[in-house]
Amino acid sequence: MAMKIYNGYEIVVLVAIVFLGSFMENSATTTGTNTTDMSTAILISVDQSGNADFKKIQDAIDAVPSKNSELYFIRIKPGTYREKLQVPVDKPFITLSGTLASNTIITWGDTGEINQSATLSVFASDFVARYLTIQNTFGTTGRAVALRVEGDRAAFYSCNILSYQDTLLDDTGRHYYNNCYIEGATDFICGNAASLFEKCHLHSLSTVGGAITAQHRNSSSEDTGYTFLNCKITGIGTALLGRPWGPYSRVVFALTYMSSVVVPQGWDDWGDPSKQSTVYYGEYRCYGPGADRTKRVGWSKSLSNQEATPFLTKDIIGGQGWLRPLPTHFKRGSTNVTVNVP
Structure with a gap:
């Protein structure tokens, strides 16, 4: 763990050795023509208590500029976030990261058309999620997507993806899931x-x-x-x-x-x-x-x-x-x- 203090914000990056290896073995720029610096990210923090940049995850996503070319790292402090989220197609290079999937939970309880019910919908390319629980709590009587992924080049590390029917709508694009728990x-x-x-x-x-x-x-x-x-x-x-x-x-x-x-x-x-x-x-x-x-x-x-x-x-x-x-x-x-x- 490394810690720095900047303008009253505590910046903590927890790196578990068991997971770090899987990140580092896959080091690469995203495309041959992309010039984005993969080692540096703009940090945005989310905390329900208000001791961060935003209280809501969607507000943090919305703060990322359209057609951005830099990495944005949205650090989500532990808590249960009752939000229905979208990462728009014009906002690539976003990472949503908790500390542990067991204590950083994104939850909603929707149903209906398969393309409409997701708790988290990812339309942007070059998206990463780490150490999150993403769940749809609707129940057992209809389609209830927890995670919908339509962007290209999306990766998920150590996430829990939970529902009953159509839990993970892994729809279009190239995607990678590592050490995830998927239930349905x-x-x-x-x-x-x-x-x-x-x-x-x-x-x-x-x-x-x-x-x-x-x-x-x-x-x-x-x-x-x-x-x-x-x-x-x-x-x-x-x-x-x-x-x-x-x-x-x-x-x-x-x-x-x-x-x-x-x-x-x-x-x-x-x-x-x-x-x-x-x-x-x-x-x-x-x-x-x-x-x-x-x-x-x-x-x-x-x-x-x-x-x-x-x-x-x-x-x-x-x-x-x-x-x-x-x-x-x-x-x-x-x-x-x-x-x-x-």
């Missing part, structure tokens, strides 16, 4: 993004046969799909690995622990046998009682080493070119505040 019952990771989930914990609340994924790839030419690498699946009842929202749905589980919550058939065609010949559902060297493939549907794949290789690195989302490290310098206006990262 029905199609609780859905959409048509190209996303890598690494070291994530997926927990099914389904009592009978709910689906973990509903990937929405619509044609063989779309370079989208979900990859789950070194993840863990648990639950309270039984669950499918996935079913096809789109006819060319693509999902791969690799090196993932599957508890007995995963039903023996593994996958479902959602009542449309024609999709069996167009979907791409693969498993590679998964383990645990739910990973037994002897009773899997015949149209899912047990991937060979060669077939699995493209799904085993961040290259599947082009991540080496845009995942960025934690900033090491912070500033307010023109004044720099140096933070020493171990």
